[in-house]
Amino acid sequence: MTIRVCAAVAALICPLIFAAAAAAADRQDSHQLARDLFKQLVEIKTTESGLGSTPAAEAMAQRLRDGGFAAEDVHVVGPGGRKQNLVARLKGTGRKRPVLLIGHLDVVEALREDWTVDPFVFLEKDGYFYGRGTQDMKDGIAIMMTTLLRLRAEGYKPDRDIILALTADEEGGTANGVDWLLKNRRDLVDAEFVLNHDGGGVMLEDGRAVQVDLTASEKVYADFDLTVTNPGGHSSVPPRENAIYSLARALDRVSSHDFAFELNNVTRAYFEHMAKHADAARAAVLRGILQTPPDPAALKQISEDPIYNAVVRTTCVATRLSGGHANNALPQTARANVNCRILPGHSPEEVRQELVQVVGDPIVKVRYYNFLTEQLDEVAPNVRGYAPPPLRPDVVKPLERVAAKMWPGAPVVPAMAVGASDSIYTNAAGLPTYMVSGTGLPRDDFRAHGQDERLGVQAFYDAVDFFYDYLKAVVSYR
Secondary structure (H helix, E strand, O other): OOHHHHHHHHHHHHHHHHHHHHHHHHHHHHHHHHHHHHHHHHOOOOOOOOOOOHHHHHHHHHHHHHOOOOHHHEEEEOOOOOOOEEEEEEOOOOOEEEEEEEEEOOOOOOOHHHOOOOOOOOEEEOOEEEOOOOOOOHHHHHHHHHHHHHHHHHOOOOOEEEEEEEEOOOOOOOOOHHHHHHHHOHHHHOOOEEEEOOOOOEEEEOOEEEEEEEEEEEOEEEEEEEEEEOOOEEOOOOOOOOHHHHHHHHHHHHHOOOOOOOOOHHHHHHHHHHHHHOOHHHHHHHHHHHOOOOOHHHHHHHHOOHHHHHHHOOEEEEEEEEEOOOOOEEOOEEEEEEEEEEOOOOOHHHHHHHHHHHHOOOOOEEEEEEOOOOEEEOOOOOOOOOOOOOOOHHHHHHHHHHHHHHOOOOOEEEEEEOOOOOHHHHHHOOOOEEEOOOOEEEOOOOOOOOOOOEEEHHHHHHHHHHHHHHHHHHHOOO
């Protein structure tokens, strides 16, 4: 090979090598930044009994200002005190209306004695990151923050502004940040559509991605208080009935009750997609529930899977118990909280009335717990879950393209969240909302709100890479 040919080959190959090396270094830097943010967030105790959201909002605001965001584009706002929210804006060309990214800073309570590790110390161990919020959802906050800081460092100018809102009280409390912003500072968060990072992940089986969820619908959250009262008395002369026994029977009836099977347009599309990619046995079961009426044997089999059952039914479960006032006295009051996740199209009041029928005992009072007023109401709201928004091409097509590159063979599946999220506020305000995260979770290792919450290290870094590519594709979609 002549020197001239060698030089020509080098001129072609060397830039590619240098570009690949630069991309790898950039990716490594973004992983380190994401990890640093993740650790900082987990170690700020943003529980209701802890510090609230304000310290985390202020810490992330400082990160953005240090990363080059102008002060006028970073706002810490809210009702004051412990429940402040962060809103930041990466300005684009203005050719299109903004996209809003949302995620909640607060996490559920975690008791040290319930965990094998400290829930508020970020720990990397055996290929996992441990800590409260590693699945729900400080991973998402770190990922969205990293993406915006990376885009700002690049001087990237998207076709539309990117707004990030990190908010309070999604997990409970009376100062929900998304609701507050929409009612009090709509100017900061008004957008054409919303991407909520609190869902829409990647399902893993044996470490392999089997589906990528696009969550476009969700259940309605409701709590119901079941209370039994009687005069009580001395425990040395026990009657056959007391408040605790009556409550226990009521809860037993609730636990064995199946709400009606139902599919909507999103969940039907979900099972149709799943049937196409399942093995023969599972596909037959899934096709069985898609029949009208559904095949009884298939429905029975689906109902035995807690995840699938939660997709096709309203579910209710007892989550808290209290009763009695002394060890040597008959209880005068026994109470339980029953938490329900209600299918779209149905209201809490419908479910309350069904619970009354299921309990079938007039001495058990069934009331709605209004978390906004922290009061018990005799009648629950009649508000029904929102209709799923249309599946926008600029949300779906980039997801299909990026997912195919990162997880070949794993289909993008429309899904319904079996829990509840801040999407209820944005959808109600007329902002179509989609849940997309790219975070991989094993089907059998979902630990959000539970003991020893954790997230795979590689799954986290994959989600960092995914969201950067995906958001860029969304805001540049033509």
